[in-house]
Amino acid sequence: MEPFLVERAGGVVTLTLNRPERYNAVTAEMWPDLLSILREVAASDDDRVLVVTGAGDAFCSGADMASIAGGERAAPPLTVMRRVGEAALALIRLPKPTIARVNGVAAGAGANLALACDLVIASERARFSQIFAKRGLSIDFGGSWLLPRLVGMHKAKEMVLLADMFSADDAAAMGLVNKVVPHDELDEAVADWAGRLAAGPPLALSLSKQLLNDSLTSSVDQALDAEAAAQAYNFSTGDVREAMKAYFEKRPPEFPGR
Template sequence: MTDVTAEPPPAAEPVLLTTDDDGVRTLTLNRPFRKNAINAELWGALNDALTDAGKDPDVRALVVTGAGGAFCSGADVAAGDIARAKSHPLPRMRNLTDVAQLLHELPKPSIAKVDGVAVGAGWNLALGCDFVVATPGARFSQIFARRGLSLDLGGSWLLPKLVGLQQAKRLVLLADMVSAEEARDLNLVTWIVSAEEIDTFVADLGKRLAAGPPIALAQSKLLLNEGANSTMREALANEARAQVINFATEDAPEAAVAFTEKRDARFTGKWGVPPR
């Protein structure tokens, strides 16, 4: 059960904060008094926010983080919440699975900015992002077994692909807490950055991603996500189709012009095929 660390915020304060900065949208889980454990309201807010980010052409990159010195302590399994739930658990589980699917299929690069704990569904929420940036004090656990549960939010698919089957079983069946350094050694953290520098580091990373060619990045992300389950023949066919999509934008010609003019390319993702 999630520890209470502070007084609950005023009822009017949103459970998910959204900010935009030059094409980078940041979603901040905002239940610090529960270490940002995700309740039904927050699952719904994440679903809506990820759907909107995927469709908004002004969003070029996404950052997911948590308020109050924690990333996310997982799904809120407080006994009172369970006792009050009157619906069948399967529809409630779909709230989780929809969020995991939306994040995985998001056609924009995504970054998890992790400080403090990221456990259970919270860790798998971070792993669902394309990059994980953590502070040295970040701590991670597939805590499900300690709660009498099996893993969820895509962990059974993500972990074996990232660390191999044997290490995935160790993390899940023992439910140990691991440090940021060990998580990086297991390829579960991309960068470790000091708490004083992580905001600047993630902001710069987000701007680099937002400045990239949006259609091409979306195609590459999809190809990489699907590549592990494809044959070489299927992967090559998918790559060929993706390049045709890229050739139909203004970005590839812009990159060529920028190269000859010795300047940075200005990518827009706009359709570049002239009307007939």
């Protein structure tokens, strides 16, 4: 069974972690494959949105502890963790909008895989945990950078040091999740947002994502200069010309992405 499934339709790429019998836990060998898929999506003009999800009843339970306990040594631990970091950075920096479709448990690196996406839509059955401490591990897959920015430092420390499990509603109340929906409405909700993003102006969306990601480490002066440069570039594109034409013709725009 392939550990990842990749499906494409209408500009939307759906990346499914495909180890349902292990709650989609990730082995050491899977990180380079994930990085390769993310780089492929980043380089494709046809791929406009990435949806990340898990097969079966789970999103991703994190690292495959069974394979680690069984003596798996694909590479030295530091090498493996650098590959984890490369995959996390590739997802966070992906120049396309990303949606996490959280259909079940998202724990450890699996929780941070979801949080590294731009938008998170969760089933009412979803659960989230920074479970690392219960496995004798410290936080990874970018969680030390993501969590304080999403929930504040004290809440981030509570989540990481106590390693409790949170419901989807609790996660939404903390600002970790954009939307919680009934389980049987999850696909519809994800398809709606993914379709809207795929129909949007890809260059402008990519630039807006970068501006927002950079804002937390930028001064207001730097942010305004970056906005000006991005907007000047947008005005030179066919996307803006198409938007103006569609406005006057009273129809939805069809952005060419160039």
